Amino acid sequence: MGTRYLESLFNPASIVIVGASERADNLGGMVLRNIMGGGYPGRLLVINEHDYENVHGVPCIRRISQMDFSPSLAIICTPPDTVPKLIRKLGKAGVRTAIVMTGGMSRAHSKTGQPLMYSVRDAARETGVRVLGPNTIGLMVPGRSLNATYAHMGVIPGKVAFIGQSGTVASSLIDWAFARGVGFSYFLTLGDGMDIDHDDLIDYLAQDSHTRAILLHIENIPNTRRFMSAVRVASRTKPVIAVKSGRVPESEWFPYALPAGISRSDPIFDAMLQRGGVLRVDGLDQMFDALETLTRMRPLRKESLAIMANGVGPGVLAVDRLAALGGELAELAPKTIDALAEHLPPYWTRKNPIDLNYDACPELYANAIRILARDPGVANVLVLYAPSLTEDSLQIADSVVQAVKGTRLNVFTCWLGQSTVMDARDEFYRAGLPSFFSPEKAVKAFMQHVNHQRVQRLLKETPESFTDHFADRTHTRKLVLNALRAKRLHLTSEEAREVIRDYGIKTVETQYCDDVEGVLEVFAVERRPINITLVHELSCHPFMEHKKGGSGYRTTIQGLNSESAILDSCKILMDEYRHSYPDSGFLGFAVQHTYQHVGGIEFSVGITRDATFGPLVVCGAAGAHINVISDRQIALPPLNMVLARELLKRTYMYKLLKEFSLRPEEDIRAIGETLVTLSQIVIDIPEIKGLEILPLLFNDEGAVAVEVAIDLSTKPGRPIIQPYPRELEEWIVLPKSGRRVILRAARAEDEPAHRVFHELQSPESIRYRFFQYRKHFSREDVAQMVQIDYDREMVFVANAPRENGEGEETLGTVRVWTDADNLRCEFAVMVHDKMKGEGLGMTLMQKMIDYCRSRGTVEMVGNVLHDNRPMLKLAERLGFEVTFNREEEVMDLRLVLNEPEKAWQRERLKFVPD
Template sequence: MGTRHLEALFNPKSIAVIGASERSNNLGGMVLRNLMSTDYSGRLVVVNDKGYHDVHGVPCVKRPQQMPFRPDLAIICTPPESVPRIVRVLGNVKVKTAMILTGGLSRTHSRSGRPLMYSVQEIASEYGIRILGPETIGMLSPASNLNATYMHMGVLPGKIAYIGQSGSLASAVIDWAFTRGIGFSHLTTLGDGIDVGLDDLIDYLAQDRSTKAILLHMENIHSPRRFISAVRAVSRGKLVIAVKSGRTPASQWRPAELPLGVVDGDKIFDAVFRRAGVLRVNGADEMFDALETLTRMKPVRGEPLHIISNGLGPGVLAVDRLASLNGELGSLSPETVSELGKHLPPYWTRRNPIDLNYDANPELYRRTLEILGRDPHVSNVLVLYAPSLTEDSLQVADAVIEAGKRSHLNIFTCWLGHSTVYDAREAFFHSGVPTFSTPDKAVKAFMHMVNHQRSQRVLRETPESYTDPIVDRSRARKTIQKIYASGRRVLTNAESRQILTDYGINMLDTRYCETEEQVVEVAREFGAPVDIRILHEHSCIPFKDEKTGRGRYKGRVKGLVEEASIRDSCRYLLTHYREHYPDSGFLGFAVQPSFQTVGGVGFSLGVTRDPVFGPLMVCGASGAAVNVSTDRKLALPPLNMVLARDLLQQTHMFRLLKDYSYNREQDIAKICETLVILSQIIIDIPEIKGLEVMPLYFDKHGAVAVNAMIDLDKPAKLAIQPYPQELREWIMLPKSKRKAEIRPVRGEDEPSHIEFYSGLSPESIRYRFFHYRKSFTHDEMVQMLQIDYDREMAFIAMSPKESGYGEDTLGTVRAWTDADNLQCEFAIIVRDDLRGENLGWVLMRKIIEYCREKGTVEMVGSVLPDNKPMLRLAEKLGFSIRYDDEEGVMALRLPLNAPDEWQAERLKSK
């Protein structure tokens, strides 16, 4: 639904509380008292059918139709049975936003037996009312003096937005945060979320300048594509922390059926959060620690951690925890060791962690931090202190606080114990120094920040260029269409292998036989040891064997040479198959030359499909020797080489491959290429439900896929918009007769894009960015090229270099679209030497038609007054042009589609 009318939800100028009375336990009365306690400056009215003159001094009317003004926000606190009728009345009087605090609508049914929440949802949709809830706690926005909740206390103003699922947990967050002095920009819960969803609120908060970070507590994601798109957009500029509850079937109201190949459904959310750039924490305890870290810790400038303690034991505990979380323990330079040696006992360890000894005084802590601060390789320091008879914990804390004020170091602390260190912890709290009760908590909080930065680096890394080896995609597509049209949903082994071969995956030579005699004959033709696999209907379904357990069933015999052993093996496989799969039709035997894999390293790669998130990429160990749940990792397609490598590196098998591979980088690249190809297959052929390559083996010559299975279902959409290949087109420049391709940008374009900008004149750069830029950073290039095709589009004109190697960027145009698809803002730049080639016109027509087809209402842009070529082009394209006195630019506007009523209203305010 987007952010339509959400400004009235977060910042209402007038409110009606429906169902409020002066009874102490009345829900609406509690909300009204909270509104009045914060000096809310907007207009208030109460609606109560009892006919009160006023409630707590606020005027009261019997029915919504009698309200003296149309409120921005209606807060409904009446019994469940009355809510649908009230929402309809609010729709009739043109109220656009409502919060339903009433609970039980999902469990209270209408006469037809349907839960009332669905009736409310339909009525709200009919009248265009935005609904938060039912069963929400309401909204807290301290900057607007708004406490429209029934919570027991308010919150302090701050820069964190909290969106929760549970009112009880939100209450605990409010209480804890208040005692720690942590403030919020906004705080609310979704409740049943029948209309306003997580993605809508995230889109609104992305535009909110007072919100610097977002903390999410969620149970489910109902609109994965919208959620991922919204979070990916906001996480580039604001830290997003998520807590997911309902991680196991036992804690879920309706446990979801897991897709084949996935043992732990929570791993799907790991993949979603990782791809969206979200920092995930586990449970309420880590959530509170994350708040502590988020509000107080300085940005982590590097990964190495240095540890100071007044005893070796606490430091060792911290090191152990750091190692278990794949953290990096920093080293000490010879100069730092020498400086520290002047102040520490002669028997000190001369390494990190730095043991100051049990009698370390405040001055020693201060000097140690000063010495570390002079070391350019030290950035993060954990200061530990255990209570001592010789020193006062508060004085030591004061010394650390003072040293931290004069230092660039990212200092965080852990004062062990409780009663004797309470004052020290309070001192840290009031000074804004993050402090934790145990080394475990401190290190875990630090590693949360480090892991977040790691994942952000992966998302910002420029993908390697990858040459697509596909010979003929159309043949694979036609094969699947023919099979699907016939009603068959499982491909034969030979068909599956052919699909992968068409896409350039190297498959092990395989011959198919129907009888034992044919197997013997084929084995003679190979003239080498062979492997025999029995084929039946069940064995062609991807990941199906994992449900029955591979250990109980043997479907392949390897390394056969003698005729007698080949015949015995065929009979054994038949007997074993009939015993375990009596209802699965026999399809014959597959005979392959035995493959001598290096170190037994075999990968299972593929695609499975989740009913909510759609296709998922899987990567991990093959065979029964490795527990699937511990090694199989998941990722959301589409993949590029960077994302494929990130997926591979999460597996245990990655470490085995590094140890046993003849050519490590070549084999790693081959797995990544295979994952990228599989990702492309499901983009090209959305009918593929499951695809398993098992195993992918390696020897000194490279990688080979031994077996493949594919099954089909109705076409499914990816949770992330893939690269829109269909928008590519070729043109001929009229003067130079140079052939150019116009296509959407991609991350791999960064080298040519840098070259393009470096060759532009200062005037062209100024026209595009409104000031001269000599160079652009990698992060700026990421923003330009690694775009979310759901929300943004950029077309690039590329032409082969005259040398024949690589491509030249000739020009680019882009449009940023808001979350409601109301307006898109465009920008365009073309190479200086191409004036008169009509390329600007072609690029602008391309982006205009794209945005029009997408349903965007209007296109806007800003142009410097002296940019005469662009102004002439805009006039030809039909833009209206006016001078903006406030900004000092020419404002351009082009209608694309007729607006709805609410869209027209919103555009008037822009």
């Protein structure tokens, strides 16, 4: 639904509470008391069918029709069966947002038999009212003195937003956060989430300047595409940390229908959050630890860690935890070791972790930090201290704080103990240094920082929508469409092989025989050892290994070099087939020469489709003695080589490949290319529901597929992440200079050229674009300009080959930011000073206008400085309406792209028909 009317929810000018009374256990009364106790400054009104003059001093009326104004927000605390009708009446009275705190609506049913929460959803859609809930704890906005909850206590103001789903979890979190001094900009729960959902709130918070980090408690995600789009935008600018409950089937609140080949739903959520740039943690305690490091530590220059402590024990505990989490110790330079040796006993270990000895004084801690700061191989330092009779913990803490100032180090601390070290921890808190109670928690929090930066790097990857190698998509589509016309929801083994061969994946040469006599004829031609696989109807479907009847079923016999062995093997295969799959029609035998491929390390790779998450790429182990499903890892398409390698590295088979392959790097690249290709197949041919290569082996030419199976669906499956839109690329020739220029969407690798483009612009051009003079653009500034999600934001660049032949240069750029409802987009355009008079600005703007119009965006807007004559002239030529904004002292530009169809769209845009 987007951010429509959410400002009324978060910053209401007036509130009406429906169902409040002065009874101690009355839900509405609790909410009203919290609102009043929080110091809410707006107008309040109570509606109660009983004839009260006021409730807790707030005026009370009996009916909605008696309201003499339209409140910004309604809070409903009445019995379940009354809520849908109340939503309709409030909508007719002009109320735009409502919080439904009533619980039990998932179990209470309407006259139609559906749960009442769906009746609430339908009423909201009919009237345009935005609804938070039902069954929500409510909403707190401390910065606006709003506590519209029934919680036992309020939260302190801060810069962190929390979006939860469970009211009881949220209640405990309030206590927890207060004890740790964590303040909130917004605090709310979704409850049943019938209207307002995670993605709507994330969209709002991504643009909120009062929010520095977003915490999520997730039980389920109804609209994964919108969630992914929203969270990818938000996580580019602020940390997003999530706890996902329901990790095992026994704890899932809603039964989850698993896709073929997947045994648990949790890895799917894990893959989604990872691609969304979200740091996933295992619990609420870890959430706050991660928040501590992400908001108080600088970005990590390196992922290794140096550890120092006043004793061996704490350091060893920290190293153990670091190794268990896949971290690495920093290697100390020889100069660093020699410098430390001047201050430490002669028997110290001369390595990381650094034992400062039990009697380490404040000066020794400070000197050790300063020495480590001079080591280019050290970027992160964990400082540990165990209480000592000889030294004061607060003095040592102060020395650490002073030593850290002015260094480039990321320092975090762990003062072990409780009663005697609390003052030291407070000192670290005031200095902005993260501090933890145990070495294990400190290292875990550090590794969460490492993992966050890893997922941020994956977030910046921009896979393309077309592969580089030639693929015969026409032939593949013909195969698929012919099968669907024949009402077949799978391809034959021969057809499946043709599909992957069309996309450049090599297959083992295979001949298909109707019976045993045909197998003998194949063997008689060359008299070489062969492998025989029995083919039946169900074997043409992917991911059969986990289905009923497949356990222990023998499909292939290898290395047959005599007619008698072939006859015996065919009989064995037929007997096992009849026992395991008696109802599956026999289709014949597949024959392959044994030495076409190199055996040993076998992979299972493919595509499956989830009803919620769409297509998924899977990769893992294969082989008769391997639990295929247990090693199966998941990624969301589209993939590029970086993302494919990350998927591969999560498998157990990757370790075997690195250790036992004769050509590990070549084989890793080959399987990565296969995964990227599979990702592209499902984007090009969305009717493919499932595809499995089992096994994928390696020969001298790279990866080779042995068996292939493909399932189809009449309903296309679309990935929830937008690929790089290569189809929007076009070449033009500039009329004045004759230069060939490519117009295309921006990619992450455009960052160097984009930075040079901005640095070469005149001060006046920079002022026209950014409304101020800017002399410098950091790498991070420019990276955010080109690392975009191709859903909410689009950037077209005009690039041309450099005159010296080294790479491309950027000659112009145009971008739009589109709101979550796809109603309005805001544009910005800039052309290189040397391109004036080439018409490049007009070309870029027209390309963007056409693109936004094709997406159904209603209008395009922009702001231009009043003295920017060239842009104003261009806007008039393009048909923009130009008006002067006296408040901002800029020219407002507006262009209608499509006619708004709904009343709320016209109201939102303040659209006035001609």
